[in-house]
Amino acid sequence: MYSCFHSFVIGCAISVAALASAAAAQPCTPAWGTENELPGLTNPLDEDRDVGRAWSVFDEGAGPVLFSGGLFTHAGDLVINGLARWDGVAWSAVGGGVTGQDGVYALVTFDDGTGDALYVGGSFTHAGEVAAANVAKWDGQQWSPLGWGFRGGVPHTIVYALTVFDDGSGPAVFAGGRFIESITIRIRGVGKFNGTLWESTGSLMNEKVNALGVFDDGAGEALYAGGLFTSVGGITTNGIAMYDGSTWHAVGGGVGGNLPYVRALKAFDDGSGPALFVGGNFTSAGGVAASKVAKWDGQDWSSLGVGLSGWVTSFQVFDDGSGPAIYAGGKFTHSGSTEVNYLAKWNPGSQTWTSVGGGVNRNIYGMGVYDDGHGPDLYLNGLFTSAGGVPANSVARWHGCLTLPGNLDADGDLDSADVDRFVACLTGPGLVGDDNCDRGDTDGDGDIDLRDYAALQSGPFVP
Numbered sequence: 183m184y185s186c187f188h189s190f191v192i193g194c195a196i197s198v199a200a201l202a203s204a205a206a207a208q209p210c211t212p213a214w215g216t217e218n219e220l221p222g223l224t225n226p227l228d229e230d231r232d233v234g235r236a237w238s239v240f241d242e243g244a245g246p247v248l249f250s251g252g253l254f255t256h257a258g259d260l261v262i263n264g265l266a267r268w269d270g271v272a273w274s275a276v277g278g279g280v281t282g283q284d285g286v287y288a289l290v291t292f293d294d295g296t297g298d299a300l301y302v303g304g305s306f307t308h309a310g311e312v313a314a315a316n317v318a319k320w321d322g323q324q325w326s327p328l329g330w331g332f333r334g335g336v337p338h339t340i341v342y343a344l345t346v347f348d349d350g351s352g353p354a355v356f357a358g359g360r361f362i363e364s365i366t367i368r369i370r371g372v373g374k375f376n377g378t379l380w381e382s383t384g385s386l387m388n389e390k391v392n393a394l395g396v397f398d399d400g401a402g403e404a405l406y407a408g409g410l411f412t413s414v415g416g417i418t419t420n421g422i423a424m425y426d427g428s429t430w431h432a433v434g435g436g437v438g439g440n441l442p443y444v445r446a447l448k449a450f451d452d453g454s455g456p457a458l459f460v461g462g463n464f465t466s467a468g469g470v471a472a473s474k475v476a477k478w479d480g481q482d483w484s485s486l487g488v489g490l491s492g493w494v495t496s497f498q499v500f501d502d503g504s505g506p507a508i509y510a511g512g513k514f515t516h517s518g519s520t521e522v523n524y525l526a527k528w529n530p531g532s533q534t535w536t537s538v539g540g541g542v543n544r545n546i547y548g549m550g551v552y553d554d555g556h557g558p559d560l561y562l563n564g565l566f567t568s569a570g571g572v573p574a575n576s577v578a579r580w581h582g583c584l585t586l587p588g589n590l591d592a593d594g595d596l597d598s599a600d601v602d603r604f605v606a607c608l609t610g611p612g613l614v615g616d617d618n619c620d621r622g623d624t625d626g627d628g629d630i631d632l633r634d635y636a637a638l639q640s641g642p643f644v645p
Contacts, residue, residue, distance in 0.1 A: 211583070213539065213570075213581050215559070215580075217573040221273060223252065223262070223266060223575070224254055224255070225254050231253040233565050234253075234254065234564060235304075236286060237250055237550025240320075241298060248270075249276065251264060252286055255285075262274075262279050264279045264280045264304065266279075281306060283316075284306070285304055286306070287341060288303035288343050289344065290345055301317070303316065303357055305341075316340065329375065333363060341361070343394040349428070350428075354375060356372060356373065357375070368386075371385040371387030385423075388414075390410050391408070392408055392443065392445045393444060394447065398449070399479065409443060411423075417432055436468070437464035437466065443462050443464070444460055446510075446512075447459070450499050452508060452530040458478045459486075459508055460476050460478060467483040471485060472489055474490040474491070474493055475490055475494055487533045488535075491514045491517065492515065494511070495511060495545070496511045497510055500549075502580070502582040507527050511562060523543065524544065540571065542568065542569045543568045544566040557583070563576055564576060604622050608631065
C-alpha cells in the first residue's frame with residue numbers, strides 16, 4: 183500500500199513546494215487566547231490558591247490531551263481537585279483528582295512497560311478513592327499508588343518534581359521534593375521508582391529539591407537536581423547537583439547570593455551548543471554574576487544577558503513560528519530596563535530577554551506546550567488574572583504560528599505513526615472523515631484522500 187502512495191505522490195499535480203508556498207502566504211501573529219477559549223481554574227475557598235503548578239500531555243487512548251495540576255479545586259462549577267484535563271475545548275475532571283494537604287505540583291508521562299500513564303506528584307493523601315502518599319499514577323481509567331509514596335517532610339511532605347531518567351538500568355521515574363523516607367527506606371531529596379518501591383539514589387540532601395532535569399554534557403545523559411540544599415551526602419553543592427547513575431557530584435560551584443536556590447532546569451541548545459538552563463533565586467553561578475538565570479554547558483557557567491529581576495520558577499521550549507526558543511516564567515517584572523512582566527523569551531543573537539505579548543499581571547509557576555489540532559500553543563499557569571490585558575484566571579494560552587499538516591498524532595513531527603493514522607483516516611474524494619482525522623486534510627478540501635498524502639513527505643513548515 184505504501185508503494186502505491188509513493189507512486190501517487192510522485193505523479194501528483196499538487197507538489198510539496200506548492201503546499202508550502204500556499205501556507206507561507208498566510209499571515210500570522212502570535213497572540214493571547216481569550217478567556218472563552220481557555221476558562222480559568224479556581225479555588226473558591228482561597229483565591230490565592232487559584233494556582234497551577236504543572237502541565238503534561240498524555241494520551242488516554244483517544245488522542246493526546248493536556249493535563250494541568252495545581253492547588254485549584256474547580257473549573258467553573260466542576261469539581262476537579264488539583265488535576266484537570268483539557269481537550270482543546272473544555273476542562274474535565276480526572277478520576278476525582280487528589281485530596282489532602284495542598285494538591286498537585288508535578289506531572290510526567292511514562293511507560294513502565296505496561297502502557298503510558300500519567301505520574302502525579304504533590305501534597306496529598308488520596309488519588310480518587312485510592313490512598314496515595316503524595317505520588318500516584320493515572321492510567322486513563324484508574325488510579326494506583328506508587329509503592330508507599332513519601333513521608334517525613336517538614337512542615338509536610340511535598341513532591342515538587344518528577345522526571346524520567348535512565349541511570350543505566352533502563353528508564354524510570356525519579357521524584358524530587360521535601361521528604362525523608364518511603365516507609366522504612368531513607369530517601370532524602372531524590373528517589374527512584376523501580377516499578378514496585380521507591381529506591382534511594384544516595385542523595386541525602388540537607389534541604390528540599392525543587393526541580394529535576396536531564397542533560398547530556400557530551401559524556402552521556404545525567405540527572406540534575408536543583409533546590410534549596412547546600413550539600414549532598416557531605417559534598418558541598420550550593421543548590422544544584424548532578425547524578426551520573428551511581429554518584430552525586432557538585433556542579434561548578436553551584437549558585438550563590440542571599441539564601442540562593444534553584445527552582446527550574448531545562449536542557450536546550452540556543453544555537454551556541456547544548457546547555458542546561460538554570461533558574462531560581464541567585465545572583466551568581468560558579469562565581470559568574472548571573473541574576474536569577476544562568477547556563478551550564480557541562481564545563482562552565484555563563485550569564486544570560488542581564489538576567490531577570492525576580493526569581494524564575496519554570497522554563498519551556500516553544501516555537502512560535504520563528505524557531506524554537508526558551509521561555510522563562512516566574513516572579514519578575516524586568517530584564518534590566520526592559521519590562522517583561524513575569525514571562526520572557528531568550529534571544530541568543532542579541533543576548534537579551536524580551537517581552538511576550540506584554541506578559542501577565544502576576545506570578546507564573548508552570549508552562550507546557552500542547553497542540554489541540556490547530557498548531558502548538560504555549561500554556562501557562564500561576565496566580566495571574568490577565569495575560570496581555572486579556573482576562574485569564576490562573577491559566578493562559580499564547581498562540582503560536584507553527585503548523586504541521588499531516589501530524590495526525592499531534593506529537594510535533596512527521597513519522598510512520600502519522601502514516602498509519604493517515605491510512606485509517608482515508609475517506610476518498612468528497613467524503614467527510616472523523617473529527618480526529620482533521621489534521622490529515624492538508625489541502626483543505628474537506629476530505630482525506632491521496633492528494634493529502636504529499637504533506638506527510640514535506641516535514642514542518644512555518645506559515
